[in-house]
Amino acid sequence: MQRYFVAKEQMTDQVVKVTGEDMKHILRVMRMDIGDEIICSNNDLRTVRCVISEIENQEIIATIIEDLTPNSELPVEVTIAQGLPKGDKLDLIIQKGTELGATAFIPFSASRSIVKWDQKKAGKKIDRLVKIAKEAAEQSYREKIPTVFDIHSLAELKKQMPLFDSIVLAYEESAKEGEKAQFATALNTLSEGQRILIIIGPEGGLTDEEVDQFLLEGAQACGFGPRILRTETAAMYALAAISYHFELMR
């Protein structure tokens, strides 16, 4: 069944009001009418099945039939700090990362990031990424849309680090040296409800200086297997492994 995220205030005890782009999608793309059912999430872990009962000029009113039990969020909160990659790779990272359960994304300007966002365009780019996250969250039956943060500097990212229970640094050199145990160890020491930050460099990796700074702040350098992953693949690896560890093995 088609899913839509609505703002918290659009969902009351009995009804959901759907407006804007989602209203257009329901009427023009899905060609739905009164009597058709949709699923709506309020992006705050309430998800309901409802039936379209009124179609007005500016809004669709859907009557709630039942509350659905939330069950599609990862048991740990995973934030991906991604060194700004080239081209449209960030689109892919956010789409796939959302499907795979990420809670938030922090794009950051790494020393080796070739792309630099200028202030003027950054807002539009983030808006586009937020839209990708919303659509991927709907498609993958998430109950929360991941947060896409504005681009962070290295200093700003470091300020966020104390907020996490565990910090994993995807480190190519660890992969080359055959380091294997760190990531599994980090996941083993993480409990449900805790927050983990995964830091991933851009193409060309993080500089030694960046790595040292992250390690000083408590990050653990981890290999994601012996193969060298492209930057956009590392986030997917981390999230799939976290899902396997916390959702399938237990």
Place this chain on the structure above:
Amino acid sequence: MQRYFVAKEQMTDQVVKVTGEDMKHILRVMRMDIGDEIICSNNDLRTVRCVISEIENQEIIATIIEDLTPNSELPVEVTIAQGLPKGDKLDLIIQKGTELGATAFIPFSASRSIVKWDQKKAGKKIDRLVKIAKEAAEQSYREKIPTVFDIHSLAELKKQMPLFDSIVLAYEESAKEGEKAQFATALNTLSEGQRILIIIGPEGGLTDEEVDQFLLEGAQACGFGPRILRTETAAMYALAAISYHFELMR
């Protein structure tokens, strides 16, 4: 260091001969010369570090300095049977699947595959996919280039199934019902050196009839976590989880 795959007969005890596109890449893209080092794999688990010693019209001769210990192949052989997806998604599946360690890819025509390959174009499309696999294998430091098979019918795919020790069917309905244990169980019963087949439907999934046929042939229906993954994400999930299970947890 830059990596190249060469045919088995191009690598002798002492030297490697590099020709064709790879020779062009060394000279024109990398702008290397006599004395520069490269790494070459013979796609049969022999990987060597060597130094360019002669540049002739049709070939580069590189003298072998040392054999490197192979260590980048997954301990189990994973074949991805992918229901033909839309657009260029197969490119992404093969690029990312190669980075993540797949041994082979079998594209198959599923009932709900919207794209149909005509005989004339299929050869060219497979050539393109083979090239993507080679480049991704070089980039990710693989020792073997995954095999990309010609497109299979359902009957042809079924004929391959007895060759595998374990067959996993990525099943959306299992994910929706919260099925969790099957995939981890399948991996737990798999030993190093064994072969596993992962069957993934196209957009819209497999039909009930296809699912029944695969189950009859011994496939196990598995959920890859509670979120609904796009078809191209399922292969990445499976491979990352297999890497985590066999390479990092042990």
